[in-house]
Amino acid sequence: MRKIYIILSSCICLSAFGQVQHQANQIQPQVGDNFTMTSVEFKVQDTSGQNLLWDYSNLSQLNPSISYSYLQGDTSLSNNNLKVEFPNSFHRIYITDSTIEKFYSISNIEERHYSNPETTLFYPMAYGDTMEDDFTYVAQQGMINISTVGSSKFIVDGEGTLMLPHATYDNVLRIKIEVHKTLNVMGDFYESEEVMYLFYAPFIHDYLLKFTQSSIDTFYVEAGRMLIDNYAGIEKENDHLMRIIPNPFDDRIEVSNWGKEVQSISLYTMQGSRVYTNDLPAFNQKFIVNTDDFQKGSYLLCLFNKRGELIERKRLIKI
Structure with a gap:
């Protein structure tokens, strides 16, 4: 039991x-x-x-x-x-x-x-x-x-x-x-x-x-x-082909085409510390994340649905 x-x-x-x-x-x-x-x-x-x-x-x-x-x-x-x-x-x-x-x-x-x-x-x-x-x-x-x-x-x-x-x-x-x-x-x-x-x-x-x-x-x-x-699968895209530019990035990230099931976006360091989170608009428009204060290095961008389940993730690099 x-x-x-x-x-x-x-x-x-x-x-x-x-x-x-x-x-x-x-x-x-x-x-x-x-x-x-x-x-x-x-x-x-x-x-x-x-x-x-x-x-x-x-x-x-x-x-x-x-x-x-x-x-x-x-x-x-x-x-x-x-x-x-x-x-x-x-x-x-x-x-x-x-x-x-x-x-x-x-x-x-x-x-x-x-x-x-x-x-x-x-x-x-x-x-x-x-x-x-x-x-x-x-x-x-x-x-x-x-x-x-x-x-x-x-x-x-x-x-x-x-x-x-x-x-x-x-x-x-x-x-x-x-x-x-x-x-x-x-x-x-x-x-x-x-x-x-x-x-x-x-x-x-x-x-x-x-x-x-x-x-x-x-x-x-x-x-x-x-x-x-070994981070296999991190670059994997779902059917709706989320677009993130540029990667590597400097002072901003532009996210688009994230799919209607997505509710929120978060960015994490590779050690698991969350450095950014926000809800995404209901309509699939461009969304800008200001990354001026981010330190150089690798990050995980994660998309979640309304239940808090991970939909998609992508590895990004700040230069």
Whole structure:
């Protein structure tokens, strides 16, 4: 049974003090997203709270990097699911909606059949939010069946700035996930414990950094992973072909042909800080954004509908 707890005081803080809150359309992966994954040293800083600075700028890389993309999944499972393909025929399937993301199956040397899929994330999320989840599945490895019963506890335990070797990100939320599993392997039972720390930033469509501590009986493992968003799909245009000129830009941006479903426009730094937002006119006319005060660098221009859902995004550069 899945239980989500959103503390009322957190909602009050959001409006009164501008607390960071991540929506599904900000961090949920989309078809075409491409990432580079690197194994890094396990160096978790077990500090929680707000206005934190997590300094991982000197993380050591342990193994060669690999790249992966999010692809369209099997629509017979759900109308909204994604498939992730890694090297060596390894892939995962995620079923997503506006409030929850579920881990559906894994395929490499085993195939999992879920009676209750695992939850990976919940939306929206802000500092202090918690959730609990139960899941069950049977994994087949050749002639061996492994049945698993487990439970997860999530808590958004940190909010602040994350420093990585390649970039620094603001408005980051850290999620701590504690997982307990009981595995039945042909009548032999094993207990498994896992603690994960995952860092998310707005408009980076996957975690930025992940530390994992896991154990099965007396076997213990610590691991770290860092992802780099390769920005695949950011230049993607919808059918109505939104037009933004010039790009690169200097003191202004002109937006046109944005489509009737679009309600508002926002501009973000690549670290997730919003630097501009406004409603667009009802008629599809030219709209000017004054960018005199913007610093040089890369930005994301995002268009949203009336429900606050991301319709389109485009990467821009100020010179």
